[in-house]
Amino acid sequence: MQKVTLTVNGREVTAEIDERTLLLEFVRDTAGLTGTHNGCMEARCGCCAVEVDGDIVKSCNVLAVQVDGAEVTTIEGLAPQKLGPVQQVTTQTLAGVYEPVDAIRSSVEDLHPLQAAFHRCHALQCGFCTPGMVMVLKDFLEENPSPCRDDVRKAIAGNLCRCTGYQHIVDAAMEAAEVMRGSGATTTDD
Ligand code: FES
Ligand code: FES
Incomplete structure (x- = not known):
């Protein structure tokens, strides 16, 4: 295990991780930012692209320990959400029933x-x-x-x-x- 600190979208995230943890896994599972997608894990699809210290990398192809101390920007960091008021919308549940739910809208x-x-x-x-x-x-x-x-x-x-x-x-x-x-x-x- 190794302690790694990354600044992800301006927020410092520190964790003890397995040395084999991919940057993609750190972003999604440790930082909790699931906008970065896992499409192939073989550096082929580009779904996992993030910015590391100003350069684009395929995060499935980089170990988190390799970029310890780096500034990482993910898709969530491009437009920090300004959350609007909670609104009630109607949505269909898995059971096929339409129910009102609370939703928080952000602005385009x-x-x-x-x-x-x-x-x-x-x-x-x-x-x-x-x-x-x-x-x-x-x-x-x-x-x-x-x-x-x-x-x-x-x-x-x-x-x-x-x-x-x-x-x-x-x-x-x-x-x-x-x-x-x-x-x-x-x-x-x-
Ligand atoms: S998940 Fe496809 S390139 Fe990284
Ligand atoms: S893979 Fe569906 S929009 Fe690109």
Whole structure:
């Protein structure tokens, strides 16, 4: 066992962990942040991408002890949720019964430009790949603020999506790039 401390989304998390614990497992099981997904555990799908000291890594391919002391940003760190008031909504239970439940809504306006663009451009279906896509594209757009569509496709070459066909993901990245450049434009062209 080894003591490891990571600063995850600005919060210090310390734990005694098995030396074989993956960064992915530390983020999900120790820090309790399940937005980072496990899609393959073989560094193939990109669902587990997080930022470590400013660089994107596939967290299934890194041991937590290797990055002891690092600053880690996960998808949850892009837009700290401003929780709204508790609202009553109706939802269907596993038994098929519709029941009122309490829900806490957060605001779309608080999202990172990439998250907002994914929302507007319908760049996700099941959403399993989305956290990794957004993290990789955030890092890419910070370094390449004016990409062409082919640049975006190359940037997400290590991220697999089984649902969307990628077209709307590229749309979202192009839209977010404009917003992040400060133009305020929200339209895209092919
Ligand atoms: S779970 Fe890490 S790349 Fe697929
Ligand atoms: S939206 Fe389903 S895997 Fe990408």
